Amino acid sequence: MKKNKLLLYIMFAVVCGIWLISFSHFREDFLGQFYYMPFLGVIAATIANTTPAAAGIVYFPVLTRLQISPVTAVQFSLIIQAYGMGLGTFKWYLVNKRLFMANVMPLCLSGGVLGIIISIVFIPMKNPELLSLTFNTISFIVTQVIFFSILFRRTYPNFTINLNLLNMIVLFTFSLVGGLVSGWIGFGIDTMFYFLLTFIFKINPAIAIVTSISIMAAVSVAGTVLNIIFNQVPLSLWYSAVPGVTIAGLFFASYFAVKIGARNILILFAFLLSVDFFMAFWTQQTIPMNQTFKLIFTYILVLYLLVIHVKIFKQSYKKINPEIGKFKSDQG
Numbered sequence: 494m495k496k497n498k499l500l501l502y503i504m505f506a507v508v509c510g511i512w513l514i515s516f517s518h519f520r521e522d523f524l525g526q527f528y529y530m531p532f533l534g535v536i537a538a539t540i541a542n543t544t545p546a547a548a549g550i551v552y553f554p555v556l557t558r559l560q561i562s563p564v565t566a567v568q569f570s571l572i573i574q575a576y577g578m579g580l581g582t583f584k585w586y587l588v589n590k591r592l593f594m595a596n597v598m599p600l601c602l603s604g605g606v607l608g609i610i611i612s613i614v615f616i617p618m619k620n621p622e623l624l625s626l627t628f629n630t631i632s633f634i635v636t637q638v639i640f641f642s643i644l645f646r647r648t649y650p651n652f653t654i655n656l657n658l659l660n661m662i663v664l665f666t667f668s669l670v671g672g673l674v675s676g677w678i679g680f681g682i683d684t685m686f687y688f689l690l691t692f693i694f695k696i697n698p699a700i701a702i703v704t705s706i707s708i709m710a711a712v713s714v715a716g717t718v719l720n721i722i723f724n725q726v727p728l729s730l731w732y733s734a735v736p737g738v739t740i741a742g743l744f745f746a747s748y749f750a751v752k753i754g755a756r757n758i759l760i761l762f763a764f765l766l767s768v769d770f771f772m773a774f775w776t777q778q779t780i781p782m783n784q785t786f787k788l789i790f791t792y793i794l795v796l797y798l799l800v801i802h803v804k805i806f807k808q809s810y811k812k813i814n815p816e817i818g819k820f821k822s823d824q825g
Contacts, residue, residue, distance in 0.1 A: 497587045500587075501584070501587075501743050501744065504580075504743060505739060505740075505743055505744075508735065508739050509736075509739075512732070512735055512736060515732065518732075519728070519729050519732040519733070522729035522732075522733070523729070523732065523733045526729075527729060527730055527733035527734075528733070530730065530733035530734040530737070531733065531734065531735075531736040531737035532737060533551070533552070533555065533734065533737065534573070534577070534733075534734035534735070534736065534737025534738040534741065535737035535738075535740060535741045535745065536551060536737075536741075537551040537552055537573075537577075537734075537737075537738070537741075538577040538578075538581070538737065538738040538740075538741035538742050538746060539741045539745055539746045539749060540761075540765060541574060541577060541578050541581065541706070541709075541746075542577070542578060542580075542581030542584070542585070542706060542741065542742055542746035542747065542750075543702070543746050543747075543749055543750040543758055543761075544702065544758055544761060544762035544765065545683045545684050545686070545687030545688075545701065545702050545705040545706070545762060546680070546683065546684055546762055546765055546766065547570070547574050547578065547675075547679070547680035547681075547683050547684075547709045547713070548570060548573055548574050548577060548578070548680070548738075549566075549567070549570030549571075549574065549678065549679035549680030550680055550684075550765065550766070550769055551765075552566060552569060552570045552573070552679070553566050553567070553570060553678060553679055553680070554769060554772045554773065554776075556569065556730075558776070561730075565727050565730075566679065567677070567678055567679040568679075568720050568724060568725065568726055568727055569679075569726075569727045569730045569731060570678075570679030570680060570713075571675075571679050571713045571716040571717050571720065572713070572717045572720070572726050572727075572731050573730075573731055573734050573738060574679075574680070574709060574710060574713035575710065575713040575714040575716075575717045576731070576735070576738060576742075577734075577738035577739075577741070577742045578706055578707075578709055578710035578713060578742070579710045579713075579714065579742075580738070580739065580742030580743055581706055581710070581741075581742045581746055581747070582703075582706060582707040582710045584742060584743055584744075584746070584747050585703045585706065585707075585747060588747050588751070591700075592699055592700050592703035592704070593700075593703060593704055593707060594653060594654065594690075594696070594700060594704045596653065596654070596656060597654055597656070597664055597704070598704070598707070598708065600656070600661060600664050600665055600668070601664055601665070601667075601668040601686065601708055602668070602708060602711050602712070603665070603668070604664070604665040604666070604667070604668030604669040604671075604672060605668045605669070605671055605672035605675070605682050605708060605711070605712040605715075606672060606711075606712060606715045607669055607672060608668065608669040608670065608671060608672020608673040608674075608675070608676065608682075609672040609673070609675055609676040609712055609715055609716045609719065610672075610676075610715070610719065611672075611673060611676070612672065612673045612674075612675070612676025612677050613676045613716060613719045613720065613723065613724070614719060614723055616673075617677075618676075618677035618678075623780075626773045626774070626780070629766075629769055629770040629773040629774070630770065630774075633766060633767060633770035636762075636763040636764075636766045636767050636770075638688070638692055640763055640801050648695070649691060649695050649696060649697045649698055649701075650695060650697075651694060651695045651696050651697065652696065652697055652700060653696075654690075654694050654696070660694075663689070663693070664689070667685055667686060667689045668682060668686065668708075670685065671683075671684075671685040671686060671712075672712055675709070675712055675713070675716065676716055676719075679716075680709070682705075682708060682709055682712050683705040683706060683708060683709035684705075684766075686701075686704070686705045686708055686709075687701050687702060687705040690704070690705070698758075702758065767798055771791065771794070771795075774787070774790075774791070775787060775791060
């Protein structure tokens, strides 16, 4: 464990050194426009490396509301996830390598990479805001499944998947669709993959979360390479976010996850997806919608979520469900 900690500190020192050496090239953009990115990077990278929601779920709505184009926000989400979730994957491997489902990764990565190639190179999305709204709507539905699985104490007994023909087809199909969505809006395969593992295969959420993080990281690397070749990459934004992302990816995220436990991370994940849905729904301009209808619909959903959270809190207060699993360090 001491060697692992020393390795992390060495990596952090190297990143800081390279960042300071490169500062003169990005100083004007960083000080003039993107000074807030290190702080946003801590939040986004913590969420990305503790929940099955990539950093894009934070960056996309925030950056687009700061007058950064949706296309740039997507390209940035992929490059920063390639870096930040890559660090997080490495850190989780040091924490407990048994949290990775190694047998499904080659199949899922092949589907995800194929999907992101298609979406970036052959079928680029002209209106990513519409797809983001669609994805957020689907994600909101997923959150309800998570909420009710917690309320009804659903168990997750499995730690692996038998790769028979049917399961392989299901995994590859979900990964392909997740790769397509990730290429269009900068995130998605991790959320879809987590839902597939827990809801369909009843995989322990701790394993599902960490495995989905590693898959999103690898797909983001592929998407970044494709954007470098065929499009462009917002390097100033990426540079500005690196300090916060590095701190969260190497140190804060896994510590935070271990302390609060996988069950509470599920609740946090569902809450973030709900908030993201509300933001996308309330600010969207793609689909014409009466303002009064938006207001009434939002109030109803907020009331509904409040009731759900109160019920979960009461249940947790009485007895925290031990069956959902915790992120435990590997003592071996």
